[in-house]
Amino acid sequence: MKKIAIVNDLSGMGKCSLTAAIPVISAMGVQACPLPTAILSNQTDYETYFLDDYTNRMDRIIDEWQRLNFKPDGIYTGYLANVMQFEKVQRMISLFSDDKTIIVCDPVLGDEGETYDMYHEELRLQMCHLIQKANLITPNLTEALLLTGDKSYMKKQWQKLQHLSEKEYLCEIELLGYTIQKAYSINCMVITGIALPGKQIGNLVFEQGISYWINSPKYGGSYSGTGDLFSSVLAAGLTKGYTLKKCVETAIPFLSKAIAETIAEGTPRNEGICFEHYLHLLYDEII
Numbered sequence: 001m002k003k004i005a006i007v008n009d010l011s012g013m014g015k016c017s018l019t020a021a022i023p024v025i026s027a028m029g030v031q032a033c034p035l036p037t038a039i040l041s042n043q044t045d046y047e048t049y050f051l052d053d054y055t056n057r058m059d060r061i062i063d064e065w066q067r068l069n070f071k072p073d074g075i076y077t078g079y080l081a082n083v084m085q086f087e088k089v090q091r092m093i094s095l096f097s098d099d100k101t102i103i104v105c106d107p108v109l110g111d112e113g114e115t116y117d118m119y120h121e122e123l124r125l126q127m128c129h130l131i132q133k134a135n136l137i138t139p140n141l142t143e144a145l146l147l148t149g150d151k152s153y154m155k156k157q158w159q160k161l162q163h164l165s166e167k168e169y170l171c172e173i174e175l176l177g178y179t180i181q182k183a184y185s186i187n188c189m190v191i192t193g194i195a196l197p198g199k200q201i202g203n204l205v206f207e208q209g210i211s212y213w214i215n216s217p218k219y220g221g222s223y224s225g226t227g228d229l230f231s232s233v234l235a236a237g238l239t240k241g242y243t244l245k246k247c248v249e250t251a252i253p254f255l256s257k258a259i260a261e262t263i264a265e266g267t268p269r270n271e272g273i274c275f276e277h278y279l280h281l282l283y284d285e286i287i
């Protein structure tokens with residue numbers, strides 16, 4: 001069975017990070033092997049939270065995995081709680097990957113024109129460094145902007161984007177994607193969850209020097225963990241040998257149906273998406 005090492009936090013409430021990644025990756029027939037970066041009572045967008053930082057335990061886990069001769073088929077990184085964790089992730093990548101290992105990096109830094117609580121400039125710079133190791137990166141639009149400039153630059157660009165015509169808006173985002181690809185020699189990238197006019201959500205896919213949009217209807221607000229569910233489908237799909245296009249086309253109906261239930265139930269944004277009933281959409285033949 002294929003295995004993915006998942007470097008991400010475990011949040012008790014909010015259905016993000018490992019609580020999203022483990023069920024999705026398991027449903028797709030890939031073994032999920034978590035390396036926690038932090039354990040939280042709930043994700044950090046709630047008013048308060050308890051965060052138990054796992055930095056000091058990460059090396060212990062990596063050492064044991066090394067003793068066990070662990071060879072994951074994929075490595076998927078998400079929420080890193082502080083700058084020290086980047087060195088651990090780099091160590092892990094150099095110990096456990098070879099040229100066949102699929103490395104997916106979700107550069108978790110912010111969303112909707114805002115940065116997350118753990119964000120600071122040094123962490124952003126470390127993220128810009130880490131993404132260069134990845135076969136695929138999955139920034140949202142806020143994170144894509146942060147891969148090209150600091151927080152104040154991102155805020156200015158975010159505001160600027162909101163005032164463009166539809167055509168200019170799409171062009172600017174495509175240009176942003178090519179800038180990132182070129183600056184960091186990125187092979188594949190999906191800029192995820194882009195709000196488009198006319199109640200559409202766009203995902204802008206870059207691969208082998210071309211780009212294309214895969215859109216879906218927008219049902220409602222933005223929910224905690226949406227990006228984690230999306231990236232998890234892509235990480236498992238690529239590890240199984242799916243094309244990137246098939247990965248995105250697998251993620252969209254799964255998310256759309258789950259979000260429709262979430263809205264119908266009136267779930268608060270912070271509680272995340274009701275995805276559990278739709279995991280079967282990810283089941284696949286045994287390969």
Ligand code: PXL
Nearest residue numbers: 009016017043044045079225
């Ligand atoms: O989904 C991104 C994410 C991951 N982990 C934690 C978070 C967030 C977003 O708020 O707080 C702990």
